[in-house]
Amino acid sequence: MSDSATKELEALIDDFHSQERIRVWSLVITIFGDAVIPRGGELWLGSLQALMDRLRIEPSALRAAMSRLTADGWLTRLRLGRKSFYRLAEAGEAEFAEAALKIYAPRRSEWSGEWTIIVLSGRAGEERETRRRELRADGFGALGPTVFLRPDNIGNTCMPDTLPGEMIFHSRLDSKSDATKLISQTWQLSEVEKHYSKLIATFSPLERTLGKGVDLDPLSAMAARSLLIHHFRRMALRDPVFPAELTPKNWQGDEARKLVSTIYRRLAAPSECWLDGCLNSSGHPIAAPGFDIAKRFGI
Structure with missing residues (x-):
């Protein structure tokens, strides 16, 4: 040594x-x-x-x-x-x-171009803040107070549980959209x-x-x-x-x-x-x- x-x-x-x-x-x-x-x-x-x-x-x-x-x-x-x-x-x-x-x-990793999007429920106060912290810890970014997203690729296979009242879906950006600007925001x-x-x-x-x-x-x-x-x-x-x-x-x-x-x-x-x-x-x-x-x- x-x-x-x-x-x-x-x-x-x-x-x-x-x-x-x-x-x-x-x-x-x-x-x-x-x-x-x-x-x-x-x-x-x-x-x-x-x-x-x-x-x-x-x-x-x-x-x-x-x-x-x-x-x-x-x-x-x-x-x-x-x-x-x-x-x-x-x-x-x-x-x-x-x-x-x-x-x-x-x-x-290869990327399909898909995004995972989660829309939070109408919860307010500390419950919402706790949920926001959980999603950030899972690699999601906040597009707004109740909308979170992340790229849907092999490095992000772990999906959080969906809570009552939440919606989760997958989508693609229009070809004219600026994905890099979305990332920075x-x-x-x-x-x-x-x-x-x-x-x-x-x-x-x-x-x-x-x-x-x-x-x-x-x-x-x-x-x-x-x-x-x-x-x-x-x-x-x-x-x-x-x-x-x-x-x-x-x-x-x-x-x-x-x-x-x-x-x-x-x-x-x-x-x-x-x-x-x-x-x-x-x-x-x-x-x-x-x-x-x-x-x-x-x-």
Whole structure:
């Protein structure tokens, strides 16, 4: 392990802890979705705590997060003696499988020209604002107070549930319409780009260090991988995944995805080595993934 790589990881952990509010439960979901599901879906709490220790997260904070996730139906727990093993519940696995299409799939995809359009019901006040936030989190843009839309392509296969009173349909723009102008009016792309730019600035030092052939020990590599995907996941799930013809020039999302893919490939082998040492409830090493983790992004 190199001191330079360790220094970069410590800087990433410092940045993570500088947030106004750390959502440990969300980080746990990232770790299970990214690293545990491909290996059978089950992890001993002791292994998870070792990873959290490397990320400087207190045991009490992890216990609170695990209790919340279990109570909310995200995780299921199996207790054997004094050991607790956890796995994502069925609903959680299904949701992350859909999210994975936006997180790991190649950025570009063919587009039919269709748009998915949702018209909200007559709800007012906080209910409407909550619904608007949910749709933005699913990559929809607001054309008006009650009209939301997004391009209907392979990167947007996850459809939100339609609430009572809402309408959902698909349509095409007239050939004379300016789709790029529609994009600029409907999505706050400057805000999205700001977050992508922050990710690039935050993780580029680690990419440069790893690019020199410098390695991290297995646990540190797993910690860096978890932070990388946790940061990127939040942005990727809010990205409308525009097809090439609708994407602004020099889009920072493309640069961010390329950077994340490069770092992920370099962390794959040592982080998987750490996972090889984790045990399941049968006392055996957790299963090996059924695909090459290093090729996950397909870029």
